[in-house]
Amino acid sequence: xxxxxxxxxxLPRTRPALDSTLVxxxxxxxxxxxxxxxxxxxxxxxxxxxxxxxxxxxFASIETRAVEPLDRLAKQGEIDKExxxxxxxxxxxxxxxxxGLHFDLTVPFARYVLENSHQLAFPFRRYQIQKVxxxxxxxxxxxxxxxxxxIDIVDNTTLAAHHDVELPLVTLHALxxxxxxxxxxxxLMRVNNRRLVQGFYAGLDITDTAAVLRQVDKLDKIGRDKVxxxxxxxxxxxxxxxxxxxxxxxxxxxxxxFVERVRALKVSDPELDAGLELLAAVVETARRHVPGRLVxxxxxxxxxxxxxxxxxxxxxxGFEGWGSVASGGRYDSLASDGKTTYPGVGLSIGVTRLLAPxxxxxxxxxxxxxxxxxxxxxxxxxxxxxxxxxxEQLRGRGIATEVAPKADKYGKQIRYADRRRIPYVWFGAxxxxxxxxxxxxxxxPADPAxxxxxxxxxxxxxxxxxxxxxx
Amino acid sequence: xxxxxxxxxxLPRTRPALDSTLVxxxxxxxxxxxxxxxxxxxxxxxxxxxxxxxxxxxFASIETRAVEPLDRLAKQGEIDKExxxxxxxxxxxxxxxxxGLHFDLTVPFARYVLENSHQLAFPFRRYQIQKVxxxxxxxxxxxxxxxxxxIDIVDNTTLAAHHDVELPLVTLHALxxxxxxxxxxxxLMRVNNRRLVQGFYAGLDITDTAAVLRQVDKLDKIGRDKVxxxxxxxxxxxxxxxxxxxxxxxxxxxxxxFVERVRALKVSDPELDAGLELLAAVVETARRHVPGRLVxxxxxxxxxxxxxxxxxxxxxxGFEGWGSVASGGRYDSLASDGKTTYPGVGLSIGVTRLLAPxxxxxxxxxxxxxxxxxxxxxxxxxxxxxxxxxxEQLRGRGIATEVAPKADKYGKQIRYADRRRIPYVWFGAxxxxxxxxxxxxxxxPADPAxxxxxxxxxxxxxxxxxxxxxx
Numbered sequence: 001x002x003x004x005x006x007x008x009x010x011l012p013r014t015r016p017a018l019d020s021t022l023v024x025x026x027x028x029x030x031x032x033x034x035x036x037x038x039x040x041x042x043x044x045x046x047x048x049x050x051x052x053x054x055x056x057x058x059f060a061s062i063e064t065r066a067v068e069p070l071d072r073l074a075k076q077g078e079i080d081k082e083x084x085x086x087x088x089x090x091x092x093x094x095x096x097x098x099x100g101l102h103f104d105l106t107v108p109f110a111r112y113v114l115e116n117s118h119q120l121a122f123p124f125r126r127y128q129i130q131k132v133x134x135x136x137x138x139x140x141x142x143x144x145x146x147x148x149x150x151i152d153i154v155d156n157t158t159l160a161a162h163h164d165v166e167l168p169l170v171t172l173h174a175l176x177x178x179x180x181x182x183x184x185x186x187x188l189m190r191v192n193n194r195r196l197v198q199g200f201y202a203g204l205d206i207t208d209t210a211a212v213l214r215q216v217d218k219l220d221k222i223g224r225d226k227v228x229x230x231x232x233x234x235x236x237x238x239x240x241x242x243x244x245x246x247x248x249x250x251x252x253x254x255x256x257x258f259v260e261r262v263r264a265l266k267v268s269d270p271e272l273d274a275g276l277e278l279l280a281a282v283v284e285t286a287r288r289h290v291p292g293r294l295v296x297x298x299x300x301x302x303x304x305x306x307x308x309x310x311x312x313x314x315x316x317x318g319f320e321g322w323g324s325v326a327s328g329g330r331y332d333s334l335a336s337d338g339k340t341t342y343p344g345v346g347l348s349i350g351v352t353r354l355l356a357p358x359x360x361x362x363x364x365x366x367x368x369x370x371x372x373x374x375x376x377x378x379x380x381x382x383x384x385x386x387x388x389x390x391x392e393q394l395r396g397r398g399i400a401t402e403v404a405p406k407a408d409k410y411g412k413q414i415r416y417a418d419r420r421r422i423p424y425v426w427f428g429a430x431x432x433x434x435x436x437x438x439x440x441x442x443x444x445p446a447d448p449a450x451x452x453x454x455x456x457x458x459x460x461x462x463x464x465x466x467x468x469x470x471x
Numbered sequence: 472x473x474x475x476x477x478x479x480x481x482l483p484r485t486r487p488a489l490d491s492t493l494v495x496x497x498x499x500x501x502x503x504x505x506x507x508x509x510x511x512x513x514x515x516x517x518x519x520x521x522x523x524x525x526x527x528x529x530f531a532s533i534e535t536r537a538v539e540p541l542d543r544l545a546k547q548g549e550i551d552k553e554x555x556x557x558x559x560x561x562x563x564x565x566x567x568x569x570x571g572l573h574f575d576l577t578v579p580f581a582r583y584v585l586e587n588s589h590q591l592a593f594p595f596r597r598y599q600i601q602k603v604x605x606x607x608x609x610x611x612x613x614x615x616x617x618x619x620x621x622i623d624i625v626d627n628t629t630l631a632a633h634h635d636v637e638l639p640l641v642t643l644h645a646l647x648x649x650x651x652x653x654x655x656x657x658x659l660m661r662v663n664n665r666r667l668v669q670g671f672y673a674g675l676d677i678t679d680t681a682a683v684l685r686q687v688d689k690l691d692k693i694g695r696d697k698v699x700x701x702x703x704x705x706x707x708x709x710x711x712x713x714x715x716x717x718x719x720x721x722x723x724x725x726x727x728x729f730v731e732r733v734r735a736l737k738v739s740d741p742e743l744d745a746g747l748e749l750l751a752a753v754v755e756t757a758r759r760h761v762p763g764r765l766v767x768x769x770x771x772x773x774x775x776x777x778x779x780x781x782x783x784x785x786x787x788x789g790f791e792g793w794g795s796v797a798s799g800g801r802y803d804s805l806a807s808d809g810k811t812t813y814p815g816v817g818l819s820i821g822v823t824r825l826l827a828p829x830x831x832x833x834x835x836x837x838x839x840x841x842x843x844x845x846x847x848x849x850x851x852x853x854x855x856x857x858x859x860x861x862x863e864q865l866r867g868r869g870i871a872t873e874v875a876p877k878a879d880k881y882g883k884q885i886r887y888a889d890r891r892r893i894p895y896v897w898f899g900a901x902x903x904x905x906x907x908x909x910x911x912x913x914x915x916p917a918d919p920a921x922x923x924x925x926x927x928x929x930x931x932x933x934x935x936x937x938x939x940x941x942x
Contacts, residue, residue, distance in 0.1 A: 025808055026543075026586045029570075032536040034583065036590060037597070040532050055842035056866040058873035061511050065503040065616050066537070066572075066602065070560070072497070082559075088606035089541070089556045089571060099500075100560060101537075112505065115497045119507060121890050123876050125841070126508070131537065135559035145536050160876055162855060285856070289863070337496055370596070371526035384633060385756070392760070395527040402529030405594050405631055419592050 031136065031144030033352060038369035039359055043147075045182055045366075045462045046351060047129060050149045053174035054127035057166075059151050062126050064108035066133075067099040072111055082134040101133040105150040105348065110335035113154055113342055123155040123163070129351075143352055152346030154334055159343040161278055164310040164330055165285045171326055171347045172290040175314070183464030184358065187325065189314040190252075190297035191282055194304045194329075196275025200248055200262070203269035204241050210305050211235055216249050217301040249299035255287050256280040258296045275309075282310060308332040312347055316354065318465075325354045358464065367461040368421035371400040373453050374435070375417040376426040378407040386429040393448035394426075399458065401426075414438055423457045502607065502615030504823060509840035510830055514618075516653055516837075516933045517822060518600060521620045524645035525598035528637075530622050533597050535579035537604075538570040543582055553605040572604040576621040576819065581806035584625055584813055594626040594634070600822075614823055623817030625805055630814040632749055635781040635801055636756045642797055642818045643761040646785070654935025655829065658796065660785040661723075661768035662753055665775045665800075667746025671719055671733070674740035675712050681776050682706055687720050688772040720770035726758050727751040729767045749781060779803040783818055787825065789936070796825045829935065838932040839892035842871040844924050845906070846888040847897040849878040857900040864919040865897075870929065872897075885909055894928045 028034065035043060051061070073083050085097035102108045105128045113120065129149045136142050151170060153163045168189055178184040201209050215230045224246060231242040244265055251261045259276050279296050286294035303311045307329030314326035326349045334344030358364040374394055376387045384403065391401040402422070404413045410427070417425050417438055426446070427434050435451060436443035452458075499505065506514060522532070544554050556568035573579045576599045584591065600620040607613050622641060624634045639660055649655040672680050686701045695717060702713040715736055722732045730747050750767050757765035774782045778800030785797035797820045805815030829835040845865055847858045855874065862872040873893070875884045881898070888896050888909055896907045897917070906922060907914035923929075 025588070026582050028586065029536065029538070029540075032538065034536055035534070036587065037531040037533055040534065044532060056869070056871050058841055058843035058871055060508040060841045061515060062508055063506070063511065065500065065505055066604070067500070067503065067616075069500075084557050085560045086555050086557055086572065087568075089554045089568070097558075097560070101557065111497050115499065116507065117496070125873070133537070145538075162852075163876070166874075285859075288856075289859070370529055370531045372529035381633075385759075388756075388760070398527070400527050400529055402596070403637075405634070 029144075031142065033143060033145070033356070035359075036369065038366045039355075039364075041366035041369060041460045042182075042359075042364050042462050043351070043355060046178060046184075046355065047147075047149070049177045049181060050129065050174050050349065050351075051127070053170065053177055054149075054151055057125075057170045057173075059125045059127040059170075062109075062112060062128055063130060064102070064105070064112050064128070066101055066131075068102050068108055068111065070098055070100045072107060073100045073103065082136055084133050084135045103134050104132055105130060105148055106152075106334075106346070109150070109152060109154075110342075110344075114335050114337050117156065117337070117340070117342075122157075123153050123159065125151075125153050127151045143356075146350065146352035149349040149351050150328075150346060152334075152344050154342050154344035156340055156342055159330075159345060161281070163345050164278060165282050167328070167345050167347050168282060168286060168294060168312055169289055171312075171314070171328075171349065172286065172293045174349070175326065176290060176293065178354075178464075179466055182364075182462045183467030184354070184364070185316045185318050185464070185466055187293060187314050187316055189286075189294045189312055189326065190300050191279060191294060191310060191312050192296070192298055192300035192304070193275040193279045193310050194307055195271045195309060196262075196279055197248070197298065197301075197304060199269040199271030199273070199275055200265075200267050201245070203267035203272055204244055206237065206241060206245070208235065212237070212245060213301040213304055216245060216299060219246075219249055219299055252295050252297040252299070254283070254292070254295045256284045258283070258298065262298070278310060303327065303329050306331075310345065316357070319357045322357045323353070325350050361465075363465040365463050367463070368423075369460070370402075370420045370422065371460065372402045372420065372422045373399050373457055373459075374401045374424045374426050375413065375422045376401060376403045377410060377413045378404045379428075380407045383407075383429070390426060390429055390433065390448045394451075397449075397452065399453060424453055500615075502613065504614060504616070504827070506830075507840065509837045510826075510835075512837035512840060512931045513653075513830075513835050513933050514822070514826060517649055517655075517826065518618075518620070520648045520652060521600065521645050521820065521822070522598070524641065524648055525620075525622055528596075528622075528641045528644075530596045530598040530641075533580075533583060533599055534601060535573070535576070535583050535599070537572055537602075539573050539579055539582065541569060541571045543578060544571045544574065553607050555604050555606045574605045575603055576601060576619050577623075577805075577817070580621070580623060580625075581813075581815075585806050585808050588627065588808070588811070588813075593628075594624050594630065596622075596624050598622045614827075617821065617823035620820040620822050621817060623805075623815050625813050625815035627811055627813055630801075630816060632752070634816050635749060636753050638799070638816050638818050639753060639757060639765060639783055640760055642783075642785070642799075642820065643757065643764045645820070646797065647761060647764065649825075649935075650937055653835075653933045654938030655825070655835070656787045656789050656935070656937055658764060658785050658787055660757075660765040660783055660797065661771050662750060662765060662781060662783050663767070663769055663771035663775070664746040664750045664781050665778055666742045666780060667733075667750055668719070668769065668772075668775060670740040670743030670746055671736075671738050672716070674738035674743055675715055677708065677712055677716070679706065683708070683716060684772040684775055687716060687770060690717075690720055690770055723766050723768040723770070725754070725763070725766045727755045729754070729769065733769070746780075753781060774798065774800050777802075781816065787828070790828045793828045794824070796821050832936075834936040836934050838934070839894075840931070841873075841891050841893065842931065843873045843891065843893045844870050844928055844930075845872045845895045845897050846884065846893045847872060847874045848881060848884045849875045850899075851878045854878075854900070861897060861900055861904065861919045865922075868920075868923065870924060895924055 067086055083100040086099045087097040131147050133145050175187045179186045198209050219227055228242050231237045251258050259280050283296045309330035311329035313324040316325055328347035330345040332343050333341045335342045376391045378384050378387045387403045391403050394401040414425055425436050430447055434443050435446040538557055554571040557570045558568040602618050604616050646658045650657045669680050690698050699713050702708045722729050730751050754767045780801035782800035784795040787796055799818035801816040803814050804812045806813045847862045849855050849858045858874045862874050865872040885896055898905050905914050906917040
């Protein structure tokens with residue numbers, strides 16, 4: 001509240017607005033999700049597990065500022081229409097905005113690598129969990145502010161191919177913990193490789209890869225026959241070319257057997273060979289370490305026009321229509337300063353996107369919305385000090401504890417705890433203190449220097465759909 | 472990297488900019504601090520301890536969106552000049568910006584309370600750790616983007632006085648952990664009470680409290696004689712009034728004895744009495760629970776014009792000139808919707824401000840910039856899979872582990888670890904595996920299912936100035 005800013009000043013630089021003129025409740029801003037305290041407990045559990053998994057795999061945390069120069073947010077001279085520009089409100093009216101809010105964590109990361117290349121050790125492994133902003137027209141499933149959790153490995157010479165295998169493993173380990181620990185739905189990651197597809201098309205003498213991919217990408221929406229029609233009529237492919245493209249797109253396997261199926265199509269090209277080998281390594285390693293969670297899917301087209309090798313996308317099982325919750329790929333040039341080129345491979349987990357359908361369906365809940373495990377009841381204001389002493393003893397032993405705000409009758413203090421789903425209420429000070437489990441009503445003598453709650457009650461627990469019905 | 476956004480789309484909505492046109496290293500933006508991975512380790516340690524302390528005291532986490540409607544960031548019809556306005560870059564050129572980045576966490580919290588009042592349990596205890604933005608002209612110690620950690624308690628009727636005692640205790644417990652665990656400097660919190668000062672002035676028949684406080688606030692800068700001159704000549708106080716104001720401002724005690732010293736000035740007023748009692752409770756309770764860290768200081772003037780009771784500010788011992796690192800106070804009306812008024816009391820820790828002088832002086836360091844405790848060496852690419860298996864066993868037991876990116880000679884792999892200050896390198900797979908402490912050179916047989924590092928090496932450790940020279 002207030003400050004942390006500025007030396008003692010009688011006229012502070014910022015004053016909280018007191019909303020005394022308001023006559024109605026403020027309304028949410030569309031596209032800017034805000035959580036209730038209970039939902040925030042769930043989100044914290046998710047973020048903690050992502051962080052822990054990333055750190056166990058040796059990724060260092062960085063954060064970048066929220067803004068980038070607008071010209072850095074541009075692509076080939078064109079500013080993305082979804083960028084939010086940021087400008088001092090009292091800037092010169094003719095002044096052009098020079099800064100924008102970042103719309104992903106890749107652009108800031110690429111800039112950070114260039115800016116700090118002299119003091120980073122390469123290959124550099126980093127994770128980054130931050131909000132990003134996109135000035136979209138709001139609609140279901142689109143957010144203007146949302147949280148992403150990215151991992152990337154970047155090098156300053158070449159970047160070894162085994163990192164393309166490592167990154168999806170780390171991501172799947174992270175998502176697997178959300179499934180196993182919190183009951184979020186399991187995921188399925190679909191992987192493809194641009195060199196494979198491009199080589200295959202080259203072997204078929206197809207030149208406009210991007211245009212063909214754009215049609216193939218419609219398979220799920222309009223079906224095989226319509227796509228065949230478009231490929232023949234709009235892209236001018238021969239029936240043989242069309243059939244081969246569709247047959248490639250239909251290949252999806254959870255092991256290396258896709259290689260044989262591609263070979264059976266009798267197309268040959270050196271880039272195709274390279275792509276097959278890389279993709280087989282990803283799928284086979286994943287099959288051993290995170291079985292059932294990753295498939296080679298040769299129709300995946302998203303990102304193939306800007307990633308240069310492996311591409312990843314990931315669906316929540318049971319919520320496939322919601323789109324990808326973890327996407328990424330490899331860039332041969334994530335960044336370059338003219339002298340050095342930095343290749344990178346990475347994945348971005350859309351945390352807000354992951355949670356949104358589950359929150360919307362009421363499928364993710366916390367056992368309580370407060371960290372508090374124990375409420376220390378207060379007999380009267382004179383004994384508040386003794387209650388504080390009990391609370392400090394419990395906190396010193398890692399037990400989150402509140403002191404009751406009012407020396408009401410015990411029944412009312414218990415209702416205070418009950419309304420917050422705080423499991424225990426403490427009465428009195430040692431040597432005559434007792435603790436009551438207000439769910440069972442059981443009340444027993446207890447010493448604040450030794451008593452502990454049921455370990456399951458120590459922190460709020462999260463319950464997701466996979467807790468109820470194993471998938 | 473990339474997405475987490477959108478269903479499969481051949482033309483993704485955002486494309487990372489590849490900086491291939493850049494010819495020079497990008498430069499930092501003034502006022503937007505970014506940390507090296509090592510500094511980020513320090514910041515994470517700090518934030519983790521703040522969060523843990525807040526949760527042990529029963530504060531629930533919330534986050535609010537980064538933007539508020541501009542009219543909410545206004546004060547009495549006037550927009551704060553430091554606000555950053557936010558607008559879609561391709562908005563209608565005549566369109567006025569309607570949103571701004573929040574400049575503190577109090578305004579958004581007040582709005583959140585009004586918006587969610589129907590589903591919050593009061594008194595509502597929340598903490599909030601987020602970035603805030605101020606479009607200031609950059610200068611030393613001023614930031615345009617910085618992190619605050621706020622705790623507040625808000626009620627929907629009256630808010631009990633003991634919360635004015637509780638809040639500084641929680642804050643001091645949090646800051647004490649930074650001192651004890653991380654070696655940050657200790658702090659001194661200075662507390663005053665508006666009712667005390669206003670009552671005292673009223674008892675002296677001084678009416679323009681704010682103007683007098685503005686002069687008294689200059690004591691540290693221009694000294695007692697100059698302030699006396701200003702009070703007499705500019706505010707028109709009598710010599711008796713002037714002397715009394717200065718004598719009050721000189722009172723500062725670490726216990727309740729300030730009450731006697733104020734009484735000795737022979738001014739009487741009912742508000743003065745109320746203020747003395749409230750302030751005495753804060754100081755006496757703090758003396759018992761966090762001895763030596765809090766004083767009543769009756770010259771503290773900052774915030775007395777908008778807080779309505781207790782006010783807090785906090786200096787880092789040894790870095791007093793840097794200004795307050797934790798400030799706050801009580802509002803009788805933190806928010807109001809016309810029907811209900813919500814009183815609150817809170818404190819804000821300026822995390823960026825706290826760390827800035829220590830980083831600038833090179834006084835805060837981490838034992839390493841990566842989470843990794845063990846690097847598993849790789850003999851050749853064929854045995855990478857075995858190295859991954861060792862790494863997974865170690866990670867499963869909570870030990871952050873990387874697999875070496877390249878099957879170089881062992882000496883080179885050890886240098887990879889050394890450059891990152893990773894303490895251990897693992898060789899081979901069981902039953903013939905060994906682990907080397909690369910600081911001592913000691914190498915011993917080890918089983919990945921049982922071996923653990925020295926607990927002090929498990930995570931990066933932080934070392935601050937108070938580790939070197941106890942205060």
